[in-house]
Amino acid sequence: ELAVMFRHLALPVVALQFAMATVLAVQALVTTFEGTFETWLAQRLEAEFYVEVPANADADMAAAQLQSLDGIGPWHRVIRGQAHIARADSGSQRGLVDERIAVDLFALMPISDLVTKWSLLESVEEPWQKLETDSVMINEQLARRYRLEVGDTLDIRLADTNRNAEVVAIYADYGRPAGEILMAGSALPAAFKPHFQSFSVTPGGVAMSDIRGRLSDTWQTSELTIRDNNSIRALASKVFSQTFLLTRAISLLTLLLAAMALLIMGWVFFITRVKYFQLLGVWGLPASKVRRQLRRLSVALTLTVTIAALPLGVWLTWVLVSRINPLAFGWSLPMDLYPLFWIELGLVAVATGLIIAHLMRRQLGHMDSIKQVEP
Numbered sequence: 001e002l003a004v005m006f007r008h009l010a011l012p013v014v015a016l017q018f019a020m021a022t023v024l025a026v027q028a029l030v031t032t033f034e035g036t037f038e039t040w041l042a043q044r045l046e047a048e049f050y051v052e053v054p055a056n057a058d059a060d061m062a063a064a065q066l067q068s069l070d071g072i073g074p075w076h077r078v079i080r081g082q083a084h085i086a087r088a089d090s091g092s093q094r095g096l097v098d099e100r101i102a103v104d105l106f107a108l109m110p111i112s113d114l115v116t117k118w119s120l121l122e123s124v125e126e127p128w129q130k131l132e133t134d135s136v137m138i139n140e141q142l143a144r145r146y147r148l149e150v151g152d153t154l155d156i157r158l159a160d161t162n163r164n165a166e167v168v169a170i171y172a173d174y175g176r177p178a179g180e181i182l183m184a185g186s187a188l189p190a191a192f193k194p195h196f197q198s199f200s201v202t203p204g205g206v207a208m209s210d211i212r213g214r215l216s217d218t219w220q221t222s223e224l225t226i227r228d229n230n231s232i233r234a235l236a237s238k239v240f241s242q243t244f245l246l247t248r249a250i251s252l253l254t255l256l257l258a259a260m261a262l263l264i265m266g267w268v269f270f271i272t273r274v275k276y277f278q279l280l281g282v283w284g285l286p287a288s289k290v291r292r293q294l295r296r297l298s299v300a301l302t303l304t305v306t307i308a309a310l311p312l313g314v315w316l317t318w319v320l321v322s323r324i325n326p327l328a329f330g331w332s333l334p335m336d337l338y339p340l341f342w343i344e345l346g347l348v349a350v351a352t353g354l355i356i357a358h359l360m361r362r363q364l365g366h367m368d369s370i371k372q373v374e375p
Contacts, residue, residue, distance in 0.1 A: 015261070016258065016261055016262055016265060016305050016309075017305060017308050017309040017312060018309075018312065019254070019257065019258040019261055019309075020258050020262075020305065020306050020309035020313065020345065021309045021310075021312035021313035021315075021316050022254055022258075022313075022316065023251065023254045023255045023258050023313070023345065024309065024310065024313030024314070024316070024317065024341070024342070024345065025313050025316035025317040025319075025320055026247070026250060026251045026254055026320075027251045027255075027338065027341050028313075028317040028320075028321075028336060028337060028338055028341075029247075029317065029320045029321060029325075029333070030244070030247040030248060030250075030251050031336070031338055031341075032321060032333050032334060032335075032336045033244075033247070033333055034244055035336070036172075036174070036333055036334060037174055037175075037240060039119075040172055040174055041233060041236055041237070043117065043118050043119065045229050045232060045233055045236075046074075046114040046115070046117070046200075046202075047074075047075070047114050047200035047201055047202050047229065048073075048201065048202045048203060048208075048228065048229050049200075049201045049202075049203070049208055049211075049226055049227070049228055049229070050198055050199070050200055050201075050226070050227045050228075050229075050232060051198060051199040051201060051211075051212075051215060051224060051225070051226050052196075052197075052198045052224070052225040052226075052227075053196075053197035053198055053199070053219075054219055054221055054223075054224070054225075057219045057221075058218070058219070059077060059079075059197050059199075061218050062199065062215055062218050062219065063077050063109070063199075065214045065215065065218050066199065066201070066211070066214075069206050069210075069211070069214070070205075070206075071204055071205030071206050072201075072202075072203060072204050072205070072206045072211070073201070073202035073203055073204025073205075073206075074112040074113040074114050074202050074204075075112060075114070075199060075200060075201040075202060076108050076109060076110055076111070076112040076114060076115070076199070076200055077108070077109045077110075077185060077197065077198075077199055078106070078107070078108060078196075078197065078198045078199070078200060079105070079106075079107040079108075079109065079185050079188065079194045079196075079197050080104070080105060080106060080107075080194060080195050080196040080197070081104075081105045081107075081192065081193065081194045081195045081196075082102055082103070082104060082105055082195065083102075083103055083104075083105040083156055083157060083158050083181060084100045084101065084102050084103070084156070084157040085100065085101060085103055085154045085155065085156050085157070085181065086099060086100040086101070086154070086155045087146075087148075087152065087153070087154060087155065088153040088154060088155045088164045100155075100157065101146075101179070103142060103178070103179040103180060103181055104178050104179065104180040104181075105158075105180070105181060105183070106180055106181070106182045106183075107182070107183050107184065107185040107187075107188055107194075108182070108183075108184065108185055109184060109185025109186055110184075110185075110186075111128055111131060111132055111184060112200075114200055114202070115128070116128045118171060119172070120137075120169045120170065120171050121140055121169075121170045121171060121172055122149075122150045122169065122170045123137075123150060123168060123169035123170070124150055124151070124168045124169065127168045127169040130166075130168045131168060131169075131182070131183065131184050132184045132186070134163065134165055134184075134187055135165055135166045135167070135168040135183075136154065136156070136165040136166070136167060136168070136181045136182060136183045137167070137168060137169040137170065137171055137181070137182040137183075138154075138167055138169075138170055138171075138179070138180065138181050138182070139170070139171055139172070139173035139179065139180040139181075139182075140170055140171070140172055140173060140330070140331045140332070141173060141176070141177060141178065141179050141180070141330035141331055142179030142180060142181070143170045144326055144330055144331070145179060145330060146179075148167060148170075149167070149170075150167055150168065150169060150170060151166065151167065152166070152167045153165065153166050153167070154166075154167060154181070156181070156183075158188060158189055158192050159189050159191040159192040159193065160189070160191050161189040161191070161192075163187075165183070165187075172331065173331065174331055175239075175240070177329065177330055199215075208226075212224060212226060255345075255348070259348055259349075259352050262302050262305065262306075262349065262352045263352050263355060263356060266298055266301055266302060266352070266353065266356040267356055267359055267360075269301075270294070270297075270298065270356060270360050271360070291357070291361050294357050294360050294361065295353070295354065295357040298353040298354070298356040298357045298360070299349075299350055299353030299354060299357070300353070301353065302349040302350070302352045302353035302356070303346060303349045303350055303353065305349070306345055306346055306348075306349040307346070310342060314337065317335065317337065318335055321333040321334070321335055322335065
């Protein structure tokens, strides 16, 4: 009976399978991005406080003050600016050759425990130790755009200085398109002029008020910009919340449309075959058995279409996270599946099948040709 149904509904069934697969893929993409973003944000915001260095202030003196504090937790200085890079081995056929491009610079001094727990996409052994020996890390966007790999050597121009550095790791950098290199601040030349500097500080056994006082005295200003971890995380989450809201709405809308299409398909199929169910009543099959048969067939139809969509949904998820997302944004997402959502989708399919059976029962209830005979 199911085989007969699918022969008559070949094109609609294929279309519905694709719709269900799209629901699975979109839901997996949205959930994966939310989970990945939260994990990545937690790694980036390990410090409890972030102190912005005022314009023209001496960051070296402030670093010396923090270094002298007994009991202070892990901290580091963040230096941001711009660099120009080219591939050092000009004979390479991949990515950068003789072209020199501008990239964002992200420098840390010292390399603290606040960053050494980052989950890196690719790396050599002990990458953070090697970062302190004139090596660099690059973000995924830069690696993909210019086909750079761990082990490549870059010619980096900083201010008036050129130096070669090996790429020892590639790190995730979600939500931005720009290429970036990460290096140790100690490797920056004296002539380098940063665009922005800050300190990431976990006070540990020192009161944050004492740290604020020392920095205020060092910079001779009482107007310091200090942000705590929660406020920055809330701001970052707020920026992405609208994106999450939109993607969730799209996922829900796709699910509703797929369920509606499933309902219409099943309803149209069964309503055009009312006469066959009428004949069952004419031949003496009790109405209760006719209804049970109808429920069985309708639920089997909707559930089979949904289950058949799972492999296609997994494939579409892989295409979205591993192919389309890198092309669109320059970064990829981990391939995660959510079987619990598959169960939820199966429940939607079963409910849709029961609704079809209920509608058909009402339709058949008006057919006098079905004998209301109970066993």
